[in-house]
Amino acid sequence: MSIVTPPARLPLRERKKLRTREALIDTALEHFTDRGFDGTTLDDLCAAVEVSKRTFFRYFDSKEDVAMAPTQDLWAAFLDDLQTRRPTGGPLLTLLQDTLLAALDRMPAEGWAERVLLTRRLAARTPSMNAHGLQFCDRTTRGAITILRERFGLTDPHDLRPRLALDMMVAAFHCALEEWAFQPGPVSRDDLTARLRDAFAAIPGSVTMTVA
Amino acid sequence: MSIVTPPARLPLRERKKLRTREALIDTALEHFTDRGFDGTTLDDLCAAVEVSKRTFFRYFDSKEDVAMAPTQDLWAAFLDDLQTRRPTGGPLLTLLQDTLLAALDRMPAEGWAERVLLTRRLAARTPSMNAHGLQFCDRTTRGAITILRERFGLTDPHDLRPRLALDMMVAAFHCALEEWAFQPGPVSRDDLTARLRDAFAAIPGSVTMTVA
DNA sequence: AGGTTTATGCCACTCAGTGGCATAAGCTCC
DNA sequence: GGAGCTTATGCCACTGAGTGGCATAAACCT
Incomplete structure (x- = not known):
């Protein structure tokens, strides 16, 4: 479940955002699959990706x-x-x-x-x-x-x-x-x-x- | 939005259950329509029907x-x-x-x-x-x-x-x-x-x- | 009436989702 | 290569949905 390498020449900030996004998606799919959707709290997920819950909700509308x-x-x-x-x-x-x-x-x-x-x-x-x-x-x-x-x-x-x-x-x-x-x-x-x-x-x- | 009269000869307990159910449905539709779904809390609704939130969830799975x-x-x-x-x-x-x-x-x-x-x-x-x-x-x-x-x-x-x-x-x-x-x-x-x-x-x- | 069953109420708890504000990281232009 | 602007993030406190457990009360059944 590797993090997708951001497509070359974007500003650093954008590349970072893409990476967090991908990381959130992949880690979510992984955790949900392993422990179930309800068995994974957003706090778990955010901790795994090292991102605050507040940030999560800036990328996605819901769990x-x-x-x-x-x-x-x-x-x-x-x-x-x-x-x-x-x-x-x-x-x-x-x-x-x-x-x-x-x-x-x-x-x-x-x-x-x-x-x-x-x-x-x-x-x-x-x-x-x-x-x-x-x-x-x-x-x-x-x-x-x-x-x-x-x-x-x-x-x-x-x-x-x-x-x-x-x-x-x-x-x-x-x-x-x-x-x-x-x-x-x-x-x-x-x-x-x-x-x-x-x-x-x-x-x-x-x-x-x-x-x- | 009148409460449906329970169909005649059921045990009292069942009739009461039917009534609460109908009351919850009608009051919910009424409040949701007037104040919006998000503008109505379950506490509001339960207060209006004079039922505890715990009871609400014994009748319905979700808001x-x-x-x-x-x-x-x-x-x-x-x-x-x-x-x-x-x-x-x-x-x-x-x-x-x-x-x-x-x-x-x-x-x-x-x-x-x-x-x-x-x-x-x-x-x-x-x-x-x-x-x-x-x-x-x-x-x-x-x-x-x-x-x-x-x-x-x-x-x-x-x-x-x-x-x-x-x-x-x-x-x-x-x-x-x-x-x-x-x-x-x-x-x-x-x-x-x-x-x-x-x-x-x-x-x-x-x-x-x-x-x- | 007395004992059993079943619905309800209450309380404390978890967790998703939000608003506000302070900080830090990236950007820009001199 | 900083000064100053912009934008993403973190933190904190809060609301509201939904749940578990246990005590009480109402209806049921002789």
Whole structure:
């Protein structure tokens, strides 16, 4: 769980901040995984990183937040891509899929996947972390809707389809993540990409699926 | 915001418990709405209902929980119906829609809708309540999957479609709820039913929708 | 009425999260 | 290579959610 070397030429102060941030994230994931989320107090964590609790809260909004950072990076990239990527016409769901895959592709090849894995496994056994993650998804979804409205002229607020499509994307993402995080063997970012493709591909079938 | 009269012939003790429960829920919704969720302390609330804080936590798991009770009743009914209703063959999504509508139909015609309305509007401006609600949906969804597996022989754990279909149902529900809760004019349970139908109807279109 | 069960109240405690203010570390410009 | 500014950090005291333990009281059951 090594501290990421800050990317070269930043002012010293910024480099230090990055280092503390990374240290907090990694130590948190480590302690939460070993002793459980509730079994780790912020005082423990802060002591381990040699930082005051006051400082912790200048970096993160909550105890849950620190463990969610890697996943939040992905969604931030997603919103960013949605805002800036050249729009390809066609099915909205395909656009969303491509944008998410592009965002995923921008995540650091080194270390990111491992952290997200820990995050997910933690969330699965820590209700408050799960709740926090879901809330974050919800916020992101709303942000995405705003962008879609602006960039694609989907201005009718009573057209439910954009929102539904986004929620499907999120559903596919969660499916993929869960399959990926609880499968035995090594995990990689590419593996997640593949599962994400599968999940998206399963969407049409899930609408028409019949039973009994 | 009147206290619901306990349904006739229960032992006195049980009737009292029901009353305190209702009083806590209604007073909480009232105070949270007036003074905000964060602007109301549990001590305030408990003082208003004349109950000790210790007792509060014997009825509800958290401050958020008390304001979510009416919505949770709906989902409890949904799971119950999913477990017990005679299964009609056909599209899974239709089955889910019918089950949810049936559950909705079982909610008290009197007072329930008003409470859910307050709950939703509160959740919209209180992140921790929103998070709590989403987490509850997630738990319910997982419960529903288990039931689907048992009752409809959907045993393949790698078939993502049931989970996706359930998430679509939840998405439709959230859409409907939001439209319903933020629309001007009076609100009724039947109105919610109608909007729920609309939201479900929009699902196929949201999968195929194209842009730009 | 008398004994059992079960809900409630009270008290002391832990821990997440916040506000305010003093200090120290990094930055900037002469 | 300091003087002076800016910004991050530390410290302290505080609020409020949530919990455990134990004593009391209310409802239940002959």
